[in-house]
Amino acid sequence: MVKIITDSTCDLTKERMEEIGVTCVPLTVHIGNDIYLDGVDLSKAEFYEKLRTEKSFPTTAQPTPHTFEEVFTAALEEADEVVCLLISSELSGTVQSANIAKNTMEREEIHILDSRTTCLSLGLLVEIAAQRAKEGKTAAEIMTELEGLTSRVRICAGIETLEYLKKGGRLSGTAAALGTMLNIRPLMGILDGKVLMLGKARGNKKMYAQLKQMVEEEGIDDDYPVLLGHAQSMENYEKFKEACGDLIEGRTQLYGDIGCVVGAHAGPGIVGIAFIKKA
Template sequence: MGKIRIVVDSTCDIPLPVREELGIEMVPLKVLFGEETYLDYVTIGSEQFYEKLAASSALPTTSQPSPSEFQAVYERVLQEDPGASIISIHLSGAVSGTYQSAVIGKSMLEEEADITVYDSKSASYGAGMRAVAAARLAAAGRSKEEIIAEIERLERETQLYFLVDSLEYLHKGGRIGRASALIGSLLNIKPILSLDKEGAVYSVDKQRGTKKAIQRIIEMLDQSFGSDPVAITIAWTQGNAIAMDLCEQVKSKFNVQSVDFTTIGAVIGTHVGPGTSAVFMYRV
């Protein structure tokens, strides 16, 4: 059985030390501030991005990798490990063309190349945790079929919620009107976002104030997991005080077996804004 390699895009928000440890290859998306173009997690990190975002009067835009960029990474991986199988895991196709670029990139290689391109139907560490799990199983010598089965299990078993601090960036991104954003800000409304089964972003709920929003997230997670053993990842954009509060409340309520942390990078951060916290939970 040949080696199995994992490829992701930068929106998976996998910390660099984890990617390096597990040999996960990353194809970056682009972030554009006017005429300036940056490669997510390559030429711009999370901290630098949120500093630029705060100083910018206009919302940056984002751009998916081209098929040729995926082709180049696949070719390099196969040169490093001839005969390897590749599992390529990506941001939901419902919110980005990244998955489709990866599919086209695969088609540009010889037919005998063994590449499975997987639409995570998720975002940020919702996709990242599947890639990390896959890479760990690959390192343990598990088969491609076993790894894909675990990826599919995690798709079924994972719940994720983004607690958005401000409606400003949802307004800038065209998701809500200016009046709704203004009224929501005056009332201290905190939206809770998630992704549906098809991978599209939707508003789950909104609460007045952070405390009530966290309480609502706990209630929704309880409906899904109860006392089952779970693993969690806590993520944040800029400033982790709310994320740490969320983490402690989740740990006190649930049968948490492991906790990981990560930051939400420039691409996802463009759409949710600074001050966003997230929890990703799955059964173990």
């Protein structure tokens, strides 16, 4: 039996992770003088509320090696092997902490994957890993498949407000004001472990259409599900899902709830889709 472990940046809901038997290691969120465990004592709704009201910009910190030791120990008490999929090492030191814990424990049954992504696309890889574990695949078989997918997993997402890009220093006040006036919606993705701006659209309707077009141009591998998600805007999510229409019809559709890693910089209202690109 293989136990799947991930971190709280995967943006699957707590209920979903419990349903598919995945253990989640929380990152730490710092807001002002307060420190929270992501998803444990700070829900996504509470995070966005604090993002709106607090003056200080939130930051995140990786779990400690000791935390991973505890999680790995507990996992190996109920499973023969562990596959641990984590946020891109380009974005966080979480993979480093996990590897330190593995080396300290000297347990070959622990397999750690730098997913080279985060957010909904990490969530999609976690869903695939959990399904393979359910099918009885070994850790080596799961790792081989996942290693092949890290270069093909994609996320295309749209940002509804420029306010938080400005707050985080990624956009000047002048550019944010002009962009807001023009109803600009930045489009983002993750490639080679880094967050990239892919383009921009004017208004939500065009944002949905351009995101769909980006996915169509990449092409979806029919052997895998798609995962759609949002940040505190079910209305945007439903409209985006409707706009995707024929693109996702007939496919297994999974759900994600975008949290603090992307949300801190992009704010509420984000929508996105994760998928495996055709080989």
